[in-house]
Amino acid sequence: MQPPEIDLTKLDAIIDRHKIGKWELIPLLQDVQETFGYVPPETIEPIAEALNLFPAQVQGVITFYSGFSLKPKGKYVCRVCRGTACHVKGSRSILRLMKHELGLEEGETSPDYQFTLETVACLGACFLAPTMMINRDYFGKLSPTKMTSVLGEYRKKESE
Numbered sequence: 001m002q003p004p005e006i007d008l009t010k011l012d013a014i015i016d017r018h019k020i021g022k023w024e025l026i027p028l029l030q031d032v033q034e035t036f037g038y039v040p041p042e043t044i045e046p047i048a049e050a051l052n053l054f055p056a057q058v059q060g061v062i063t064f065y066s067g068f069s070l071k072p073k074g075k076y077v078c079r080v081c082r083g084t085a086c087h088v089k090g091s092r093s094i095l096r097l098m099k100h101e102l103g104l105e106e107g108e109t110s111p112d113y114q115f116t117l118e119t120v121a122c123l124g125a126c127f128l129a130p131t132m133m134i135n136r137d138y139f140g141k142l143s144p145t146k147m148t149s150v151l152g153e154y155r156k157k158e159s160e
Contacts, residue, residue, distance in 0.1 A: 006036055014031045037075075038072050044058050074114050076154050077135055081122060082119045086131055093144065094144070097147060098147060
């Protein structure tokens with residue numbers, strides 16, 4: 001399956017909102033990623049030109065920050081915490097089950113672009129360990145049953 005089509009006409013409006021100066025690069029990239037789900041490589045040159053930067057500078061920022069991606073991600077990005085508290089409370093088994101349920105390894109996206117599986121160093125919700133996020137929603141105090149149930153809810157959204 002092909003990645004979703006990109007409507008580059010939206011890029012001009014995003015650039016116009018952030019054309020103030022070089023310090024606008026990160027907010028502009030966040031806006032692009034929010035709009036397209038990732039930073040399409042073909043947007044790098046127009047962004048660089050608009051902010052009077054070299055394309056390599058824009059590329060460097062994108063590749064430095066793990067929050068940015070040059071590849072399309074799934075509609076639902078599943079992030080499993082690997083922090084100390086989560087590790088101690090069993091995040092490794094949650095990740096193993098998540099890999100099995102989705103049929104994905106870390107960093108992979110399903111062929112239908114519905115799910116992407118990632119791990120992160122810390123989600124900042126240690127009191128809920130073990131924790132995962134799907135897009136912006138946190139799920140904590142996970143057990144295998146709870147994780148499977150949460151995943152089932154997102155799968156159900158797709159079939160509706």
